Amino acid sequence: MMKQNIVILDEKHQEKIKVKNAIVMAPMEYILGDPDTKYQNVYNFSSDLSYQGIGYYVSLLAQARLHKVYPEALIIQDLKDKKIQSLYSDDIHELAQKKLKNLKGDNFELSVYLGKNLAGKHDKLAWALYRVIRAPIFRVFFEKKDVWRVRRVKILDISELSETHLEFLNARLDEYFSQGLRVYPPKDDFKFDLAILVDSNEKSPPSDARAIKKFIKAGKKVGLNCEVVEHSKKPNIFEYDALFIRETTNVSHHTYRLARRAEKEGLAVMDDPVSILRCTNKVFLEQLMQRLNIQRPKSYIFSEKKFLSEMDELALPCVLKRPDSAFSQGVYKAKSKEELERFGRKVFASSELLLVQEFLPTDYDWRIGILNNEVIYACKYHMAKDHWQIVNNREGEVAQEGGFECVEIEQVNKKVLAVALKLCRYIGNGLYGVDLKEKDGEVYVIEVNDNPSIEAGVEDGILGERLYEIIMERFLEMCMDKRKTYEKNI
Numbered sequence: 001m002m003k004q005n006i007v008i009l010d011e012k013h014q015e016k017i018k019v020k021n022a023i024v025m026a027p028m029e030y031i032l033g034d035p036d037t038k039y040q041n042v043y044n045f046s047s048d049l050s051y052q053g054i055g056y057y058v059s060l061l062a063q064a065r066l067h068k069v070y071p072e073a074l075i076i077q078d079l080k081d082k083k084i085q086s087l088y089s090d091d092i093h094e095l096a097q098k099k100l101k102n103l104k105g106d107n108f109e110l111s112v113y114l115g116k117n118l119a120g121k122h123d124k125l126a127w128a129l130y131r132v133i134r135a136p137i138f139r140v141f142f143e144k145k146d147v148w149r150v151r152r153v154k155i156l157d158i159s160e161l162s163e164t165h166l167e168f169l170n171a172r173l174d175e176y177f178s179q180g181l182r183v184y185p186p187k188d189d190f191k192f193d194l195a196i197l198v199d200s201n202e203k204s205p206p207s208d209a210r211a212i213k214k215f216i217k218a219g220k221k222v223g224l225n226c227e228v229v230e231h232s233k234k235p236n237i238f239e240y241d242a243l244f245i246r247e248t249t250n251v252s253h254h255t256y257r258l259a260r261r262a263e264k265e266g267l268a269v270m271d272d273p274v275s276i277l278r279c280t281n282k283v284f285l286e287q288l289m290q291r292l293n294i295q296r297p298k299s300y301i302f303s304e305k306k307f308l309s310e311m312d313e314l315a316l317p318c319v320l321k322r323p324d325s326a327f328s329q330g331v332y333k334a335k336s337k338e339e340l341e342r343f344g345r346k347v348f349a350s351s352e353l354l355l356v357q358e359f360l361p362t363d364y365d366w367r368i369g370i371l372n373n374e375v376i377y378a379c380k381y382h383m384a385k386d387h388w389q390i391v392n393n394r395e396g397e398v399a400q401e402g403g404f405e406c407v408e409i410e411q412v413n414k415k416v417l418a419v420a421l422k423l424c425r426y427i428g429n430g431l432y433g434v435d436l437k438e439k440d441g442e443v444y445v446i447e448v449n450d451n452p453s454i455e456a457g458v459e460d461g462i463l464g465e466r467l468y469e470i471i472m473e474r475f476l477e478m479c480m481d482k483r484k485t486y487e488k489n490i
Helices: 027-031 054-064 073-078 088-100 120-133 163-178 209-222 254-264 273-279 282-291 304-313 337-348 414-425 465-489
Strands: 004-008 023-025 040-044 068-070 107-113 137-145 147-155 192-198 224-230 242-245 268-270 299-302 318-326 329-334 354-358 364-371 374-382 404-406 431-439 442-449
Touching: 004 027, 023 027, 027 054, 040 054, 054 068, 054 073, 088 120, 088 137, 088 147, 107 120, 107 163, 120 137, 192 209, 192 465, 209 224, 209 465, 224 465, 242 254, 242 465, 254 268, 254 273, 268 465, 273 282, 273 442, 282 299, 282 318, 282 354, 282 442, 299 304, 304 337, 304 354, 318 337, 329 337, 337 354, 364 414, 364 465, 374 414, 374 465, 414 431, 414 442
Parallel strands: 004 023, 004 040, 040 068, 192 224, 192 242, 242 268
Antiparallel strands: 107 137, 137 147, 299 354, 318 329, 318 354, 364 374, 364 431, 374 404, 431 442
């Protein structure tokens, strides 16, 4: 069954706008139509979007019917409040500064037609705005006061468009509805749609291609229609019910922004933006573990000035970490005062803070996989050959990794499991990988990963296919909870 695209057009405009691969309806036709029809995307071009106007009711009733509608009634109302309008600047601030920096003057207008602009050079900014505002056609008024800010956003009426812009809109509609049309199976087979976000160019992704296929298979088994998407291809994430991030996350990265936006729009997200925010910053984790009295390597947080004045007091060897380091990158082992200073300056070149930890050599690290505050797997990650880390990121060479051993959960030291669970309870209920060391009978937490590695033949060594099903079952639960909450509130 094809997911239907419905374009809502006033009858007086249906001659001007020619739409392929979509059903054209007048506003009242949609309002009086079958409320039980499933799998609809509704693009509302109605002229009357005033409160309780006919176009407003199209968007309101579309949401009640659980259709995906552009714009939502909430957006329509938001855009009537200038104070709320200005908040859209926050979502595209950095991009706006970059794309508009060469413009002369202090005012600029950008018309957006389903994510594109007539002048192709502004398409990246137009798409970013479309993902935030989610109206089919609108105009953004920018104003420069030291920096570029959104002054006003206006949803456009087709009657306002010139012949040139009408031609562009028709071409854009043809392009938009002709590409990336998704096939939906019968409702009895699939309850929800899940987007799995990957980056095909990532050298060391959290999940390899085989694991992704296993996730898709597991999703199908539990009732999820899973599709692989890539940020570079500009997917419309908001057509889905859930988002599973399987690329390396960072707060200053599209993964965080996408997670934040998706969660705000009601999708079930793993891992959620709060988890990304907390797990990707080692300074936060250090402070949290200190507060919870969780044992970890002796740790010190430094500003650059404090570090340079006190570094002679640090015991060597020690480990230096950039707060947002991940997958052994941005982590350095200093064996001498010269290395200590050199690595410290390297971190401070891109960070205001530095984390220094005592060096605890072990043959392996524990990785405890936790989902919704339950342990789902346990692995031993052995250090790379002749190296002090699991991954040896050799400059200019392929990264070298140590071996692994998946272990029955019952065989893991109960203290290791207890500490991992205790820490995760204060982070969230997502999917986490807690790294720990055992040394001289003591357990030390190293870090928590918000998107832990799940690779075929590694973390699934004990559970096999069942590991992927457990994660997909959790997504199904999250989607059903979201749906129940929504239905309760409408």
